[in-house]
Amino acid sequence: MNPFEDMRLFCQVMESGSFTAAAEQLGLSKQFVSRRLIQLEDRLGVRLLNRSTRRLDVTPLGQSYYESALRLLSDVEQVEQGISGQNSEPRGTIRLSAPLSFAMAHLGCLLPLFLQRYPHVSVEVDLSDRPVDLISEGYDLVLRIGTLEDSTLIARRIASIPRVYCASPAYLAEHGTPLAPEDLAGHQCLPYGHSRQVQWRFQVNGKVQHLNVSGRMRVNNGELLRDTAIAGLGVTYLPTFIVANALQEGRLVTLLEAFAPEPLTLSAVYPQHRQSSRPVQALVEFLREKLISGC
Known part of the structure; x- marks a missing residue:
């Protein structure tokens, strides 16, 4: 039994919206994920999710557990990054979604510069003008232009767009x-x-x-x-x-x-559990630096 691993599994299920999608993201079987969450509920003595053939609905206790788990996992990630030295050298892969027109105008020159600055970071980019679902589609970071809806996501202003x-x-x-x-x-x-x-x-x-x-x-x-x-x-x-x-x-x-x-506002939007991610924060700061300076 590893409480932190159970937390990660539960958070991934919440963000993916299904056992199947979470299992694919984690590289595990659907049966394994489902069994671990049943064991988690048994250990806690509460129902975290209401299951049906079509969807999963989080219970009030499940929502509370999810929010607390995100904070704890973020703290754990910060500790691990500090010990491994990643506070000085970001590492990892960023799944990024950005509007097509904006990306063609700016990211073609900026992303190569970012990758040169951070040689241990990789970027997977999806260009789309549709409003993507950051959580269910598994993105670490989304660039959005215009007014943002209220949500549990974190948004940081990058630049103004006249x-x-x-x-x-x-x-x-x-x-x-x-x-x-x-x-x-x-x-x-x-x-x-x-x-x-x-x-x-x-x-x-x-x-x-x-x-x-x-x-x-x-x-x-x-x-x-x-x-x-x-x-x-x-x-x-x-x-x-x-x-x-x-x-x-x-x-x-x-x-x-x-x-x-x-002007419109260009925002970087990411889930709460990516708030302490060094690669994500490095890219956000890099884009702010370059776009605010007019690069």
Whole structure:
């Protein structure tokens, strides 16, 4: 019987959402994981999980045990890292998820520099614009842009990401230049996402104003929207890291600058049990260093 190993097993089941997924993450059999957790419950004399054929539901006592176990395991990890010398030299593998457009603009140059700085760290990267489930999909760290939902995850601000309204000179020559947000009602807009109703944000007299926009094309990829705007098909609203080159080259021009909303926030999000992970914290600090300095 090893209480710490039982804690790790239980935490992995909680984070994976099933015995099968937890067993795959740990390289163990489903039967072994299930049997160990039954033994854990017997030893504690309480029910931690309610099991059914379709799902696992944590009991109130199970949730309390999970939160306490995370704190204890974090303390144990810190002690072990201090003894093994990892406080000075991070080691291990980071499973990272990041938005596709942002990663193509920044991570292609930054991750090689990070790996050169930390030769004992490996990175597995998944690029996706969909909102991934960090816990159930087994990521150590996720980069997210925008407002974060309240959760038990830890979020650290990495950098600010300005957005601009822009269109091609050819489009503006044909359709005119909007001088106020309400002028967009007479323009073709190119919104991000697949929602039928898309709202753009503006700052008007110090207050946030939302405006419903529509157009002939909606897509969940910033590069495609940028290229469609360059082709003269409408006004779009995108982060500067996607349109910076096009603006510098004059293929796009900014609009409504006096009404620009607050920048988006790029956050590093990770589970509580990764708070003391040296590789994760090293990557977070590295990205803050490089992105805040404008690299």
